[in-house]
Amino acid sequence: MSTAARPIKLACRNVWKVYGRRPAYYFDSRGYIIEPDALAERLRAEAHLPAVVDASFEVAAGEIFVIMGLSGSGKSTLVRCLSRLVEPSAGEILLDGRDLLKATGKELIELRRHAMGMVFQNFGLLPHLTVLGNVAFPLKIQGKSSKEREIRAREMISLVGLEGREAAFPHQLSGGQQQRVGIARSLAVGPELWFLDEPFSALDPLIRRQMQDEFLRLQRMLKKTIIFITHDMAEAFRLADRLAIMRAGKIVQIGRPADIVLNPADDYVAQFTEDMPLLxxxxxxxxxxxxxxxxxxxxxxxxxxxxxxxxxxxxxxxxxxxxxxxxxxxxxxxxxxxxxxxxxxxxxxxxxx
Incomplete structure (x- = not known):
């Protein structure tokens, strides 16, 4: 079924991340000068690690774009490149047409404070702050007043279903509750773009399923533009509008879940998805x-x-x-x-x- 084209929120174009003694040597002002696969082979032969290889994709406003792959495939490095927690070696990352790789340090801080939300596998809660204090913390960094912080934090706590736990400290919460606090904290700043890097992988299977339900409920309400990282095939296919499968730093296929199971790009993708129930x-x-x-x-x-x-x-x-x-x-x-x-x-x- 065709749908009307939506505006592009994020574009990743020919992004590389190379670790080694002199990764810049392999790239010029155009990005790179030989075919990507050949360049990746040369990098490995010359004691460099191409963690992300020529990654390109576009994410529409309001879309859940899932990046998945096995451990070491480069998915977490890629999402860190998108937020510039890790500096890419080459390429472009465009947010509403603006190249994030050209943003100054000050501009990047402002973008992270106001336009980006991040949730990681490690909940990263501040142990000396209550639930309310943790959720309000990024608003304090923004310079919001005490009253504004409390109102907004309580709204987010209610949104993730933790009313009544505002005065609790992290050690008094279950793993699922701690992850809800992390989600509420990342949403408090009203991000346009939301990065989630394996946010549920540390949770027990039942709690993980509940958090996936919660995530989908929030997305129906908020319609955020989301980059979601996972190594779990069932989770990826359940959550994604579209997904990208990575192998050895390279994106090998992008498409809707149905496209990928019905028309795998190669034997690797076919083997990766063979146990997914089509129905x-x-x-x-x-x-x-x-x-x-x-x-x-x-x-x-x-x-x-x-x-x-x-x-x-x-x-x-x-x-x-x-x-x-x-x-x-x-x-x-x-x-x-x-x-x-x-x-x-x-x-x-x-x-x-």
């Missing part, structure tokens, strides 16, 4: 087509409904669904045949020797 990953909106004058059925489903949820309705005799469009887009049509084709493909995957 859970693929949504109604992924298969819906333009009605082109065909009368739409009375049965209606949201674009985000998984095919797994629709199978029982097919069994009851439903032959097609109407899928509402986004914004001003017209509704589209989802047929039982297209769902059953995916079901057959899933069964073939499971019976393959």
């Amino acid at each position: 859970r990953v693929i949504r109604a909106g992924d298969l819906a087509i333009a009605a082109n004058g065909t009368a739409l059925p009375e049965e209606c489903v949201a674009a985000g409904t998984s095919l797994e949820e629709l199978i029982p309705r097919l069994a009851s005799g439903v032959s097609a669904f109407a899928v509402p469009g986004e914004g001003n887009s017209p509704p589209s049509l989802l047929t039982a045949g297209s769902i059953l084709a995916v079901l057959e493909r899933e069964q073939a995957r499971r019976t393959r020797p």
Whole structure:
């Protein structure tokens, strides 16, 4: 189902991060002078580590863009390059058309204080401050008054469901509660761009699932532009509008979850995704087509409904669904045949020797 193009919020263009004795030697004013794969091989041969290799992608306003890969793939280095916690060796990073790599130190501090929010695996809470104090802390750095800080902090604490815990200290909270405080703190500044680097990986599976639910609830309300890092395939496919898969510093495929499981770019991606259940990953909106004058059925489903949820309705005799469009887009049509084709493909995957 096609949707109207959204404005680009963040653009990453030909970004490299190279560690070694003289990484700048390999780049000139144009960025680099030989083909990227050949350059990466040369860097490794000459005792340099190309942690990020020629990364390029664009993130639209309000999109959840997930970067995933195994440990050592370069995903955390890449997100640190985007925020300039790590300085890239070459490339461009554009926020609303402004090159962040040309920002001065003072300008970068202001951007981090006002435009960017960050949440990491290590919660990073200040142990001597209460929940209220931790959430209000970045507002104090901004120079907000005590009254403004408290009002805003209480709003964010309520948003993440921690009312009544304002006076608690971090050691009195569970891991999930501590992560909620970290999320509330990062949201307190009202960031346009939100970076989350494996924020739930230290949590128990049940709490992790609850935090994913909470994250999606917040995103439906706030519609932030989000870069989310994870090594967990199920988490990536559950949260992403689009995702990028990295290997050895290089992005090997970018696409919607359905695009990646149905059309993997290479054997590595295919092996990476082979255990993902198609019926859970693929949504109604992924298969819906333009009605082109065909009368739409009375049965209606949201674009985000998984095919797994629709199978029982097919069994009851439903032959097609109407899928509402986004914004001003017209509704589209989802047929039982297209769902059953995916079901057959899933069964073939499971019976393959």
